[in-house]
Structures are given as structure tokens and as C-alpha cells.
Amino acid sequence: MSGEEEENAAELKIGDEFLKAKCLMNCEVALILDHKYEQLQQMSDDAANQVSQVFEKSLQYVKRFSRYKNPDSVRQVREVLSRYQLAEFELCVLGNLCPETPDEAIAMVPSMKTKGRIDDDEQIEKMLQDLSLIKKFE
Secondary structure: OOOOOOOOOOHHHHHHHHHHHHOOOHHHHHHHHHHHHHHHHHHHHHHHHHHHHHHHHHHHHHOOOOOEEEOHHHHHHHHHOOOOOOHHHHHHHHHHOOOOHHHHHHOOOOHHHHHOOOOOOHHHHHHHHHHHHHHHHO
């Protein structure tokens, strides 16, 4: 992104490197860090000595703010949100914050409507209902 162009997440102006990057939701990061923690426990009798304080705090953070805990649910959330041609950034914001209404979703991620990928509030409502069902049956 050139120095003159100002970043604006509402218009999805976040720089090419971020638009092309793979973003992860908190729940996805929690699964990855949990798996790594289990590996460390298997390798050593005292896994606490193997894990840095930063790793431990990161794991606690993503677990605390993860809306979905079940690995199948995490996969389903990404699948549902991917159907709407959202940018990775948008997908992760919605997956992390779990808005309840179309107005909340648009307030959190205005670019999904301004960029023309989602035509109306009914589509957003359907997307939110699908996410709600995943959470309900988790």
C-alpha cells in the first residue's frame, strides 16, 4: 500500500499483504496452540517448563475469547462464512465477534456490504442464523 493511501478497514483498504494473508479466528488459534501444548506434554514429564510464559498467556487468551470450542464447529464456521466470498479479515472478525443482528454485523464489517459481496440484510440474517445453529449444537 502506498504511503499516500490511508488504511481503512471499513472499505477493506488494509494493504495487499493483509488482503492475501490467511487470517485465523481465535478458535482456530486455540486449537493449534492446544495441539502444540499436548505435543509438549507428551515429549516431557514437565510440560510447564517447556512452555514459555508468552505461549501460556496466548493460549489462555484465545481460549477465553473463542466462541467455538469443538473442532468440527470451528471448521463449520469457516465453511459457512466462506460461502459469502468474504475477505479473510472480514471472516475472522465475524467469527470472533459473533454479531447477533445484520445491523451489528454491518457495523463490525461495513466492507462486506459496501463491496457488493452481500446484497441485502436477508443474506446476512441467513449467515448469522447458520452461525447461531452451529453454536447451539456445539
